[in-house]
Amino acid sequence: MYNSIVLVKQVPDTANISGKVMKEDGTVNRAKLPAIFNHEDKSALELALQIKDKFGGKVTAVTMGPARASDILRECLYMGADEVLLISDRKFAGADTLATSYVLSEAIKKVGDFDFIFAGRQAIDGDTAQVGPQTAEKINLPQITYAEEIIELSGKTVKIKRKIDGGHEILSAKLPVLVTVIKTAAEPRPFSAKRVMAYKNAKSLTDLESMAEGNSLLYVDALVHEYTSNSLFIPTMTMDDLKLDPARCGVNGSPTKVFKVESVVLAGGNHVTVEATKEGIGGLIDKLMEDHILG
């Protein structure tokens, strides 16, 4: 039996971003962007589920994010996660990777009892690949980044194949260990229809609060009780629940600051227009040959 904690992140779909979705301070206004489940985190979850399928154990998916990040926790449940945890607090806003890793490491200590921590190698919004290692350092845990395949798992030892610069290596690690996973490590399984039916109504505290706000006959405490007893409550932890140091959370705990943001000028440029005809291209080739670039 092996227990895994999987760190997942909801990310803005960065394929379509313009200056319009940026706030004045230079941070992105995520509310305006479509939010998706970071792909490599999904592969990380899949790897944890495969271990569970083979050896038994428990898979807990953890995310830090705004209330709507509960969307991806529901997806984790659809795929097969046993438990989920939303870490959410307005005071976490503006966190850089250091502040994020502080919060996550404290949450991990709270969940406890794990053999593996899995995470995607990096999230597509920042591509930094920093949160995994930064979290591991805070809990003094060995790590294997860029993991591609679990070669062998027995007793308290795991052998993992990972990418290195210009090749691969196989590492043998004593558990517990933090593993960051690249996309090719595992193809995420589709949602189970049965699980979608079971969990589509799973709600976080914020979800229930807004339900209660809209209806004077509903009480948050009663709703939490009801959803918990039906296994449909997505537990939420705040800064106070985790007894965190406010100076290390959110903007306050983030040493990196966005000093300046420049929109890339997309138009313009003084290029020579070449007609898409034989003559046009012929002329271009002549010029390149003349300049000794071709031929």
Place this chain on the structure above:
Amino acid sequence: MKIYSNEVFVFIEQRGGKPADVSFELLCKGRKLADSMNGKVKAIVIGSNVEDIAKETFKYGANEAIVIDHPALKDYLTMPYTSIMNKLVGEQSPRIVLFGATIIGRDLAPRVASNTKSGLTADCTDLQISDVTYLKENFKNILLQIRPAFGGNIIATIITPENPVQMATVREGVMEKIAVKNPAEVKITKVEYVPSEIDKLVEIVEQYREESKVNLKAAPIIVSGGYGLGNKENFKLIYDLAHILGGEVAGSRAAVDAGFIPSERQVGQTGVTVRPKLYIAVGISGAIQHRAGMQEANKIIAINTDPGAPIFGISHYGIVGDATQVIPMFIETYKNKLK
């Protein structure tokens, strides 16, 4: 005002006893950054029998090499390398620490930043020293860490104004590697390493390097395809054109993600940075991440159906048209010229 160090640390990466190019590139950059602070550059060399590498760092601008030499450090391992760097950075509190944005650098730098509570910016495309005013406060000698962000439509300048240590990773090929004119006298400081129990929790079972047959960096001509080609079948045209021109084939990240070409051929911020004589970009829109990897090319030809594609903004020649028509036409015309 707080008094900070004016030293720059550069982590010198070695794989199988060979120093990584990116480390020397960073030494050159570190030299410039240190000069503008009247400071020094220290090369941090970790490995087994790495004295020669340590000596070589002076060619590229080091004032001092700190060497940690131990048989257990022959190959990179997270825990021992981290504990060494944590100790050095923690004790000496350099103003700047630079790492290559390689797999090793990206494994190590975040741990050191986490341990020393330093700011860290990944994959910078430029680094500068400047005095800045941030939230009405003045800061001296701040490292401007410049990188594309959020899908590449934005260039962000990141600073860590209130931290004594500023850390950044930089991709290979982004900074230039040029030997300095007046290298400093070799000064090597050895630091002891004693393996601890936690350092032994992870071991290397085996390691194999797949010598890449692809050498984009050395190719004088590169034909590069993007997502705009639509499918793998059309992407063959890129190979055809590269073949006839005697060039190498490359692609954008979108082309790699779509499975048109293997990732070792990716040009851009998260791929290879190239400076060929000729770069032909076909069906590539020209996001800043891609540009970061090819804009230094001597001549750039863009072929795209969208006349508004940003790639035209940095091209020398632009052809608006469908690649499936333009490339065969290009190949045929070129063949005729060769006759």
